[in-house]
Amino acid sequence: MMPKHHPDEATLLSYAAGSLTSGARLLMECHLARCEHCQARVREAEQLGGQLLETLQISPMAAMSEQALFALLDEPENQPEQSDVKNRPVSASDGRSYDVSDKQEQKPDWLPEWANALLPWVNKDTSWQRVAPGISQIRLQDDSFSRDKAVRLLRIAPGTCMPGHGHSGSELTLILQGSYSDETGRFCEGDVADLDPDIKHQPIADRDQDCICLIVTDAPLRFDGWVPRLMQPFFGL
Ligand SMILES: [Zn+2]
Known part of the structure; x- marks a missing residue:
């Protein structure tokens, strides 16, 4: 049976943005494994977050020289796997690895x-x-x-x-x-x-x-x- 009570919008958005505490994130991962309704809500929130990121990044980038842009992209902290929230697996728990x-x-x-x-x-x-x-x-x-x-x-x-x-x-x-x-x-x-x-x-x-x-x-x-x-x-x- 599908759960009837779900986390509220703020919790869900924080989860999608990766800003929940580790404990809250663990709880969300368990609920998501059980709740298709919230899986869909997280996908929507992640898309929305991705669009917001793009909007925020466009204006300063537009004013940048190509050289400055490439220098910025080469910074280790700007590698795609760290900034692309859409690719973050729902089941990863803060990088904790274990064999189920x-x-x-x-x-x-x-x-x-x-x-x-x-x-x-x-x-x-x-x-x-x-x-x-x-x-x-x-x-x-x-x-x-x-x-x-x-x-x-x-x-x-x-x-x-x-x-x-x-x-x-x-x-x-x-x-x-x-x-x-x-x-x-x-x-x-x-x-x-x-x-x-x-x-x-x-x-x-x-x-x-x-x-x-x-x-x-x-x-x-x-x-x-x-x-x-x-x-x-x-x-x-
Ligand atoms: Zn739910």
Whole structure:
């Protein structure tokens, strides 16, 4: 089934422009593997970006001498593979290389095929760390995530209610397994919740199975109430 909830326009354009943080980019790659609708949106955004680049480059170039132009093109940083966003493969994750076939047998049961981009960070033996009753997490650590506040997998037991919270930055959530509902709707496998800082929500996992999500935040969450707020440093949220 095609996802019903998609990343918003700003996230998509940033992805196409290559300006998302590594964590957000990883999340987008997983969603794109599952969502033809967003694959088409990314292609459009990349075309639009290419046209914009051409428009921007034409005016200064026109005033340049041919000699100056060739000198500029010979600069190593102006080689086509680095400036041509249209040729960038959708599946490349910031140049990180790994062999998916090697990792396949190490794949955890809960990881769907379409989210194989997560295999460099998790395997069958990766253990979940309990953070609260019914809630456990795996923090994905990587130098390339330095611009993200946190990149984590969250596992929420059936029927568990997350503490209500707002955000001091943006939060991207991708559902890998199960489903949850909050004030903004019901989110199922493959869906992305793309939340702005002004949205407060309280997700509740549906009762049929664990809900497992990939969550990328670029700023700490702000919890309601003093108990969750006291626990926040321990959650590392
Ligand atoms: Zn989509």
